[in-house]
Each structure stands twice: as C-alpha cells, then as structure tokens.
Amino acid sequence: MQKLKKTYKFAIKTSLFLTITLTLILSVFLYAVDAITWLIIPFILCFGLISFLIIQYRVERFIYRRVKKIYDDLTLLESTSLTKQPITTDMATLTKEIDKYAKDKKLEIETLKVREEYRKEFLGNVSHELKTPLFTVQGYILTLLDGAIDDKRIRKRYLQRASKGVERLIYIVKDLDMITKLEVGDLSLAKEVFDVVALIKNVFELLEMKANKKKITLTFDRDYNEAILVYADKERIEQVITNLIVNSIKYGREKGTTEVSIENLIKNKVIVRVTDNGEGIAEEHLSRIFERFYRVDKSGSRKEGGSGLGLSIVKHIIEAHDERIYIESEPDVGSEFSFSMEKAK
Structure with missing residues (x-):
C-alpha cells in the first residue's frame, strides 16, 4: 500500500x-x-x-x-x-534504480575503455618482442641464400645466430602458453612438502656465474640452519624465486647485493622476501609491473634480454597457489619482492 x-x-x-x-x-x-x-x-x-x-x-x-x-x-x-x-x-524507486543502472553502465564503459587501451598496448608489445628475433633470423637466412652459404665459416656463424633467434622465439611462446594456462586454470599444480631454504640455496648455485659477471653477492639475511617446510608446487616456486633473483641481478648495481629472507607471517604462513640495492622502480610503474611485456625502461631494458613475461608468470603462479605477491621499491635505493606460502602441517 x-x-x-x-x-x-x-x-x-x-x-x-x-x-x-x-x-x-x-x-x-x-x-x-x-x-x-x-x-x-x-x-x-x-x-x-x-x-x-x-x-x-x-x-x-x-x-x-x-x-x-x-x-x-x-x-x-x-x-x-x-x-x-x-x-x-512508485516513481522515486524507479528513478533510484535507473540512476544506479546508469552509474553501473558508466563504470562498465570506463572499464572497457581501460581494457581496450591495455589490449592495444599488449598487442604492440607482443609485436615488438616477436619481430626482433624474427627479423634477425630472416636477415641471417637471406644472407646465406644470397651466397654466403658457400663460405663454411660464415655459414656456421650465421646459422648459430639464427638458432639463437629461434630459441628466443620459442622462449617467448612457451612463456605466453604458460600464462594462458595459468589464467584459465588449465595448469595443474603438483603440491608437495619441501624445504624452501634448500630450494633457494640451489637457485643461488645455478645463478652464481650470472651474478659474478656483475659482482653481485647472493645471500641470505641470516643463517638458516634448520629446514623450513612449505606445501606448494616445488618446480613452480623454484621458477618464481629464479625469476625474482634473475631480475634483481639484471637491474642490480655493480658490486651490489641480492638478499633473501624467510619470515613467519602468521601461524600457517611464511613470507619470502627478495631484496636488492639496484636501480629501483618509480612509484608510477608499480601498479603495472606485473603486466605482460610491461617494461619500466621501454628501450634500455630490452638489452637485458628475457621475454618480458617473467614477473607476470611469477604473479600468476603465486595466485594459482591462492597466495599474494607484494612489491616495494624506491628509485636508486632498490626493490623488494615478497610472496606468501603455506607452511607444511
């Protein structure tokens, strides 16, 4: 009534x-x-x-x-x-509902515009990442076809360089395939109990030569004499830690340090921190740092190699574990990436 x-x-x-x-x-x-x-x-x-x-x-x-x-x-x-x-x-009720509907549609339109901009930028980045190795491979092959193939010395060198270009293409495609599977939930996680300290030590050993080229020290914040057992996909977590440490070396300063710490977060969680004293990241880039192909330095960072998908893969792997990843950074001071993991029961 x-x-x-x-x-x-x-x-x-x-x-x-x-x-x-x-x-x-x-x-x-x-x-x-x-x-x-x-x-x-x-x-x-x-x-x-x-x-x-x-x-x-x-x-x-x-x-x-x-x-x-x-x-x-x-x-x-x-x-x-x-x-x-x-x-x-009741016109007042109808007016209120229509006003709410209009606001929702406006928000939806704005969201679609942002996504469209992201899509355009993403396609541009994919094109850039793929065309560089493609043109390189094409250049070497065309040179060989034009007659350089008769020179054994040049032939071998050019084929080796073309092979490296193909390897880079495969690397990018594999990373894109992994991200797609992670996004659609098609990549199953093989969770198990393992010692995260031993895993990090193994990553240190694998990346020791890469770090030595820039005289960067890979270290823990303290001695971890006892095992810290976690429950996660060991292979994927190794990939996460490897990507984070590789990034810290890539953008770290000469004779710098990459430090890893493991802390108790809450009763059934631990948090792993990877900290460096490198060039750091400006605040305006932090919200987009985990996007596919997003680079802080649009030109110089490409010289460092990589697919441009490392941090995006890291984020998707952590989220596939129902965990969170965080970043804190300051230009010319350094960066700290941290992520949580479930403790083994």
Whole structure:
C-alpha cells in the first residue's frame, strides 16, 4: 500500500476537486429551479466515491503501462537489478534504480575503455618482442641464400645466430602458453612438502656465474640452519624465486647485493622476501609491473634480454597457489619482492 500512496493522494485530491465543483454547480441549479436540495448530499457522496475509484484506477493503469515500458526497455539492455524486482508505480524507486543502472553502465564503459587501451598496448608489445628475433633470423637466412652459404665459416656463424633467434622465439611462446594456462586454470599444480631454504640455496648455485659477471653477492639475511617446510608446487616456486633473483641481478648495481629472507607471517604462513640495492622502480610503474611485456625502461631494458613475461608468470603462479605477491621499491635505493606460502602441517 505504501507504494500507491502518491497515486491515492492524487486521486483523492482530484475527486474532491470534482465533487466540490459539481456540488457548487448543482446547488446553484437546484436553487434556481427551487427543487428539493437535501437529495444532493447522497448524490454528491456517491459521485465522490465513484470518481475516486475511476481516477485511481485510470492513474494506476496509466503509470503502470509507462513504467512497465521503461522496465521492458531496460530489460533489453540486460539490467539484472531491475528484472529481479516486481514492477512498481512508485516513481522515486524507479528513478533510484535507473540512476544506479546508469552509474553501473558508466563504470562498465570506463572499464572497457581501460581494457581496450591495455589490449592495444599488449598487442604492440607482443609485436615488438616477436619481430626482433624474427627479423634477425630472416636477415641471417637471406644472407646465406644470397651466397654466403658457400663460405663454411660464415655459414656456421650465421646459422648459430639464427638458432639463437629461434630459441628466443620459442622462449617467448612457451612463456605466453604458460600464462594462458595459468589464467584459465588449465595448469595443474603438483603440491608437495619441501624445504624452501634448500630450494633457494640451489637457485643461488645455478645463478652464481650470472651474478659474478656483475659482482653481485647472493645471500641470505641470516643463517638458516634448520629446514623450513612449505606445501606448494616445488618446480613452480623454484621458477618464481629464479625469476625474482634473475631480475634483481639484471637491474642490480655493480658490486651490489641480492638478499633473501624467510619470515613467519602468521601461524600457517611464511613470507619470502627478495631484496636488492639496484636501480629501483618509480612509484608510477608499480601498479603495472606485473603486466605482460610491461617494461619500466621501454628501450634500455630490452638489452637485458628475457621475454618480458617473467614477473607476470611469477604473479600468476603465486595466485594459482591462492597466495599474494607484494612489491616495494624506491628509485636508486632498490626493490623488494615478497610472496606468501603455506607452511607444511
């Protein structure tokens, strides 16, 4: 009944107006013809009641039809919030719902615009990453076809360089395939209990020569004499730690340090931190650092190699474990990447 309150008010006021007007007209007429005037009272009451019912019915039907048309039009636009509720003739409620619908659509449009910009940038980055090794391979092959193939020394050198270009292409495609599988949940995790300290030590050994080229020291923040057992996909976590340490070496300063620490986060979680004292990352880049192919330095960083997918893969692997990854960085001071893992029970 509350929803019909305004229409009742309108019907009552209108019927009263008509009744008073008719009463005045009839009173003047009956007085002029000198007729019996007491009969006017029940007539007026009946007229008032009937006019109220007719007006109320007509107004309800009039508003209902037009409001229903609005609901139907919005339903065609997939307004789920409106289709879930009964149609009401209360215009205030309808106005509120339409306003909410308009705001939701505006937000949706803005989100689509952002995604479209991201899509364009992503396609541009993919094109850039793929065309460099493709053109390199093509150049060497065309040179060989033009006659250099007859020179054994040049032939071997050019074929080796072309092979490296093909390897880079395969590397990029494999990384893209892995990210796609992680995003759609098609890459299953083989979780097991393992010692994360031993795993990090193994990564240190694998990357020791790479770090030595820049005289960067790979170290723990303290001695870990006891095993720290976690429950995760060992191979994927090794890939995460490797990517983070490779990045710290790649963008670390000469004679710098890459330090790894393992801390208890809560009762059943540990957090692994990879900290360096390298060039750091400006604040405006932090929100996008895990995007595919996103590079802080659009030109110079490409010289360092890599597919440009390492941090994106790291993020997807951690999220596939239902965990979180964090970054803190300051230009010319260094960066710290940290991620959580589940402790073994």
